Amino acid sequence: GAGVSQSPSNKVTEKGKDVELRCDPISGHTALYWYRQSLGQGLEFLIYFQGNSAPDKSGLPSDRFSAERTGGSVSTLTIQRTQQEDSAVYLCASSLESSYNEQFFGPGTRLTVL
């Protein structure tokens, strides 16, 4: 079946603008995760959804970052007033509900803030 999809694949924006990144998880996967990958910081956890609720959002770096998930499926990560340090690849992953199932990753969105 289809894997995790993300859009857009690339996003270039100007400092101070808001951006929305979208993730479509694998059908039937109740858990959804956002990570960020940058040269300086490696792979960092941002937020985890179980269904539509986010029991762990401790990785969000500031209140400019928010995420939601609707219908237990699609998720949107929003970054307000983007800064240059937000430039990174944003990866989405999904997994079955069980804690010890592997997470399947999407291709990522490369965000560049000028």
Next chain:
Amino acid sequence: AQKITQTQPGMFVQEKEAVTLDCTYDTSDPSYGLFWYKQPSSGEMIFLIYQGSYDQQNATEGRYSLNFQKARKSANLVISASQLGDSAMYFCAMREGGGNNRLAFGKGNQVVVIP
């Protein structure tokens, strides 16, 4: 504190030879899971292998095996019979128990397979 440590520099491996990628981890949780992912230059993260902390045997998946030494808190990945397509970054990750589902990743190991 860093939970996953991968400190090897970039590695060149001869095709058809085996390569071992080191990973050490830090946790006080008795229940945890260890994962290895491959990230080729195209960028996608590909799941390779999983080891649970209570698993009695080392995990194996095709040419991948995990050398799990619990007392030493190490979870080294062994790739046997390297292929050119194995050239990639390899990430070790850990998920701790207690309902915590996030993965903590190491910095990665770069592997280049040469013919």
